[in-house]
Amino acid sequence: MRTNFLRLTLFVIALSGGFYILLIEVDSAVIPDPDYNTIYSEFYDEEEFKSLKRGMLMEDIIASIGNPLESFYPKEVHKVLFSDYNVSIDHGAGVYLSDSSANVSFLVIDLDSRNKTNGIYNKNYIDESIEQALYQKDYDQILSEFGPPKQELNCRCEGAILSYSDLKQGPYRGKHPFINIRRLVLTSDKKLDRIILETGNPFNKYVGICTE
DSSP, X not given: OHHHHHHHHHHHHXXXXXXXXXXXXXXXXXXXXXXXXXXXXXXXXXXXXXTOXXXXXXXXXXXXXXXXSEEXXXXXXXXXXXXXXXXEEETTTEEEEOOOOTXXXXXXXXXXXTSBEEEEEEESSSOHHHHHHGGXXXXXXXXXXXXXXXXXXXXXXXXXXXXXXXXXXXXXXXXXXXXXXXXXXXXXXSBEEEEEEEEEOTTOTTTTTEEO
16 A cells, blocks of 8 residues: 555656646747847957947947947838737837737838838728828828827937847747847947847847837
8 A cells, every 4th residue: 555655656746747847848938038049249248248338439349349240231110000909019020919809900101211101001990092092191191190109110220230149040949039139239430329238039120229
C-alpha cells in the first residue's frame, strides 16, 4: 500500500513538473522577450548609448559606440484616424485593432506635404461617394467635416536614422518579434537630434520618430 502511495506521489510530481514546463513554453511562445530577441551592433554599449548628447556630430557618435547595423531615411508620414472604436494607428505602419467587435469601423486619411489627401483607408466608416470626395480636400476641410481626429501622427525626419539593434536570426520568443529598439535620429547636417529607447517591432521603421 505504501509503495503504491509513493508511486502515485511521484507520478503527481512528474505530472506537475511537466505542466509547469508546458506553461513556460506557452509563455515563451506568446509573451515577447525583447532581451532574448535583440542583437546589437559590434561595439554597442547601453550606457554609452544613453550618454550620447544632442548636437553630437555623427563622427563622434561612431567613435563612441561604433557603426550602426543600419541607416535609413524614413518617408514622411502624416495620418489622421477617425473611429468610435478602440483602434489606433500603429506608428507609420498600419492600424492596430484593440476592439474585437466584428462591426468595427474606422477611417484613416494620409496627407501629403501640402496637407492634401493622398490616401484613404476606410473600413465601414463612410460611404464610397463621400470617400472619393475626400481626395479634393485638405487637412482643415477634413477636420471641419469630421471633427477632431481620434489620433493624429506626424512622422518627419530631416536626416538619417541610425539603428543599433535588430532581430536575432532564428526563432524568436513571443507572438510578435519585439526587440529593444535602439535608434538615433540625426538632423540634416548629421548631428544627433534625439535618442530612441523603446520596445517594438524592428520592421516598423517609424517606432519612436512619430509625434501625436
